[in-house]
Amino acid sequence: MTQYRPLSEWQKLRLTFTRRWRDSGFWYGLAIALIWPFAMFGTKVGWRGGEHVPRSGGALLAINHVSFADPIFDVAFTISHGRMPRFLAKSELWDTPVVRSVLGGGRHIPVYRASVRAKDAYRDAIAAIERGEIVAFYPEGTYTADPDGWPMKAKNGIGRIALLTGAPVIPVANWGTQDVLPPHRGRPRFLPRRRVTVVAGPPVDLSAWLGGPRTRTALDGATAAIMADVTRLVADIRGETPPAAPVDPAAKPEEALKDERPAG
Numbered sequence: 001m002t003q004y005r006p007l008s009e010w011q012k013l014r015l016t017f018t019r020r021w022r023d024s025g026f027w028y029g030l031a032i033a034l035i036w037p038f039a040m041f042g043t044k045v046g047w048r049g050g051e052h053v054p055r056s057g058g059a060l061l062a063i064n065h066v067s068f069a070d071p072i073f074d075v076a077f078t079i080s081h082g083r084m085p086r087f088l089a090k091s092e093l094w095d096t097p098v099v100r101s102v103l104g105g106g107r108h109i110p111v112y113r114a115s116v117r118a119k120d121a122y123r124d125a126i127a128a129i130e131r132g133e134i135v136a137f138y139p140e141g142t143y144t145a146d147p148d149g150w151p152m153k154a155k156n157g158i159g160r161i162a163l164l165t166g167a168p169v170i171p172v173a174n175w176g177t178q179d180v181l182p183p184h185r186g187r188p189r190f191l192p193r194r195r196v197t198v199v200a201g202p203p204v205d206l207s208a209w210l211g212g213p214r215t216r217t218a219l220d221g222a223t224a225a226i227m228a229d230v231t232r233l234v235a236d237i238r239g240e241t242p243p244a245a246p247v248d249p250a251a252k253p254e255e256a257l258k259d260e261r262p263a264g
Helices: 009-024 028-042 070-080 090-097 099-104 120-130 157-165 216-238
Strands: 043-048 060-063 084-090 109-111 134-137 169-175 194-200
Touching: 009 028, 028 043, 028 070, 028 084, 043 070, 060 070, 060 099, 060 216, 070 084, 070 099, 070 134, 070 169, 109 120, 120 134, 120 157, 134 157, 157 216, 194 216
Parallel strands: 043 194, 060 134, 060 169, 084 109, 084 134
Antiparallel strands: 169 194
């Protein structure tokens, strides 16, 4: 009798990516094809909770941010579960020709910080969700400022979009990417092979705020609930207890928060 081995994560990813190539755009698809073999074979990748990623319809992924490598593994996780995510990223990345082709081809959403076009990202994210897309969000807006890597207090943009659209918000936790590519470091570290874990949880319960007035208090409350679920997932991966209160970047000097990396 023929015995069948279960597919490895890489094999499932390759098969799923082949099916999703049309959704990626040529340049984004090419970038994925070139980068992922190094990421997948250079690390020990593990993930769970993929059943929480909706197979169709608009949704938000709320993800903690610890490394410039996060999007690589978050894309891998999402595509391996049948969806092609659209990321919000700082508009300056569109100024680089090759990067512009990759991001534009993948229909990612530019964030124009401190600009009259700052609201465009929210409008475009809502439009993507209404088209049935999955929009990936790093609610902290940059790498966490917590010295131990815990998620910090987030901006309330994701709460605003969630309440405006009613779309499910899926919490996602990264851990280990900071060992592959530490923040503000130019080169990845593949040896020894680092373990990278991505975990998704069930949709965040936002029933307390849906249908009510979208006040600042409501937006902050919904965002805090989202980040609490993300933090619980991070704590589960790490097997540790998170701090009682997240670091608030607004309470830190601005110069300590400067970051040239993609925004969520």
